[in-house]
Amino acid sequence: MARATGVPGTPALPGEWQTIDGIAYRNVALCFLFRVHDGVREVLLGLKRTGFGTGRVVALGGKIDGQESAVDAAVREVAEESGIQLSAADVRSAGRITWSFPAQPGWNMAAHLFTADAGNALPVAGEEIEPRWYTVDALPWNGMWQDGPHWIPALLDGHPVDARIVMAPDNEAVDSAVLE
Template sequence: MRPTTLCFPVNAQGQILLGRKKRGFGVSKWNGFGGKIERGETFRACAVRELYEECHLIADEAALQLVAYLDFRFPADSAYNHIGYVYFLHDWKGTVTASDEMEPCWFSASSLPYDEMWKADGIWIPMILSGRIISGTIVFGDDNDSIAHTDFSDTPGLLEQTVPDTF
């Protein structure tokens, strides 16, 4: 299970920054900013690095607000299986800029493009936007896109674990 992160910047107007993936797995889908942890990184360090690489925002690890722990399972291709922590970010420096991987755009919480996102996003993102802190499992179908099963629970005392030694 590969450790990953996702970060959703939220501006003072309550808009959420998403990026449309330009290449790789999930191409053309809108998503938060994040990716795979590099050896020696913490989850928070990964979130900060990926945010900068994908949209050029500079964040402090302490400013990340932990909102979810998710276990993504792809039975049709286990190479895509990953776990990850999800963060909101309300304070950063820099100007949102496109990268070779992501095209960023601000959306109001009521107009997120769920029909152009991962199908499970329409289930769990509204949960965290409502203030819930959750843990959950998302099992995808044989097409690596449809949802076979989800299971979410409220986890108000959620704490980050250390990065596994092997991944």
Template sequence: MPCILPPGLEGNLVEYVQGGEGGWLSFDQKRFYTNAFVIQDDKILLGLKKRGFGINKYNGFGGKVEPGETLIEAAMRELKEEAGIDAPLEHAGSLLFMTKGAGWAFQIEIFSAHSYSGTPTESDEMRPEWFSFASTASNADAKVPPIPYETMWDSDVYWLPLLVQGRKFVGRVDCVTQDDGEFAMTRHWFGTVILEKSARASH
């Protein structure tokens, strides 16, 4: 059954979760960014942002798409610059973030890989760390801490589980800026991509 998508989203989607209230914020342009994650076994590689936007939060590795770059080129460049590794990244999802008063939206394309080459290395911007997304009962390696949602963006708890499950997703988050400079979600919607039968059969 088709669902009504928030403005700015498109595709053959089924709703996964939504929340908040009020109308969706309007915007007149998108600015493209990437965010890349390496997933191995029951672990995911995140980076602690050391400066700039999102400082002291854990996130994937990424940033702005530069003129002349494709999305995948930008994702691979940012992963190399911020974590010192190369990986066979594949597109995993899309997120649209809108902040009240901005007039433009972050269009963040999410990439993931299940292998990499090199050694995760701290950079001027990010400190890579492994985290476990396994349940406590099945996590044999107690030295790997669980995903630190309390020090991540508020929306990550909704879509990161879809990423580690390998489910392609699309989402939108509207925010307002609080007095302390932090962002507070006012409305959110996340959905999973419905694969065509022919596409499913070929995998």
């Protein structure tokens, strides 16, 4: 099995990690599903029950497996975490973002961001995520990662996101956020 460059002892399949400017990042896909309910635009997020980010409200998504495409990973993760079935044609690119965790480099991620319309699909809670619809103007910021306010509003407004986030040594606060 290949080893992730820059993350000693971390097994990885080809394509699961990439190196940017000498820093290793796990490749992930995040998908924000939208619907209009009673005339109000909503986004599907989920309370993370297990794994990375436990206890936080997060977007649906996760790591890209092996040689899987980012779109295929987004479709798979949405199905696994909410029960909502999408096709690759339903998913639209919404940009890219990297998160660097200098105090915990194994957490570094490079995300492909996607959006999709959920229509009338009803999410189902699973072992990993408890999905819930939130109005886009009343997100649970206090329950989310602290970097969210730096880039999620642009995504919600339909703007492509190109961001680099560096987390503080406590792995909670944001040390820097660059959006282009």
